[in-house]
Amino acid sequence: DQQVKQNSPSLSVQEGRISILNCDYTNSMFDYFLWYKKYPAEGPTFLISISSIKDKNEDGRFTVFLNKSAKHLSLHIVPSQPGDSAVYFCAAKGRVGGSQGNLIFGKGTKLSVKP
Amino acid sequence: DSGVTQTPKHLITATGQRVTLRCSPRSGDLSVYWYQQSLDQGLQFLIQYYNGEERAKGNILERFSAQQFPDLHSELNLSSLELGDSALYFCASSVYGEETQYFGPGTRLLVL
Numbered sequence: 001d002q003q004v005k006q007n008s009p010s011l012s013v014q015e016g017r018i019s020i021l022n023c024d025y026t027n028s029m030f031d032y033f034l035w036y037k038k039y040p041a042e043g044p045t046f047l048i049s050i051s052s053i054k055d056k057n058e059d060g061r062f063t064v065f066l067n068k069s070a071k072h073l074s075l076h077i078v079p080s081q082p083g084d085s086a087v088y089f090c091a092a093k094g095r096v097g098g099s100q101g102n103l104i105f106g107k108g109t110k111l112s113v114k115p
Numbered sequence: 116d117s118g119v120t121q122t123p124k125h126l127i128t129a130t131g132q133r134v135t136l137r138c139s140p141r142s143g144d145l146s147v148y149w150y151q152q153s154l155d156q157g158l159q160f161l162i163q164y165y166n167g168e169e170r171a172k173g174n175i176l177e178r179f180s181a182q183q184f185p186d187l188h189s190e191l192n193l194s195s196l197e198l199g200d201s202a203l204y205f206c207a208s209s210v211y212g213e214e215t216q217y218f219g220p221g222t223r224l225l226v227l
Binding site for chain 2: 004034036042043044045046049089102103104105106107108
């Protein structure tokens with residue numbers, strides 16, 4: 001039973017265009033959401049986060065949007081660069097099952113940005 | 116560089132054996148988390164320690180155990196290893212347990 005779902009295993013985008021990565025969740029108790037980027041043979045690197053009291057958070061080329069009613073969040077990368085090619089993980093946390101700190105991850109979306 | 120270190124980077128062992136993975140959190144972080152990433156799987160939470168005490172447990176097998184020492188480094192012990200335990204094991208840390216977690220580079224375990 002996946003509580004955090006990334007339904008697109010892969011995404012290919014042209015350099016300079018927008019990349020949109022999507023994530024859906026099922027548990028309304030989640031109150032904090034994060035995006036991580038992961039290169040092969042490295043650990044996940046924190047990108048950007050958003051609290052459930054907000055609907056948008058921006059950091060440079062990265063913007064995360066949260067739609068609580070739809071239990072959906074998305075990561076926008078504008079403009080996309082070849083160095084953005086990596087696997088992107090969506091993660092959520094909240095007071096779920098007695099735990100409030102651990103992250104629940106989606107399975108990731110592999111982004112390829114072509115020059 | 117996240118500031119979280121993990122050793123060893125790679126580990127090859129045989130079924131039935133026991134191994135210990137080590138993690139040093141970022142300076143000042145009190146919480147340590149362990150995650151497992153198997154082939155084609157996302158990261159699965161195993162266990163969390165906060166300032167030396169176990170705080171939360173996830174999908175951790177009884178053959179696995181962990182501890183956090185007074186200097187805040189943590190060790191994950193995996194025993195009676197099976198082929199299916201082959202995976203990437205990540206450690207993450209955060210200041211208290213409510214904020215962003217920063218991940219180490221991982222330990223790749225191969226059980227033959």
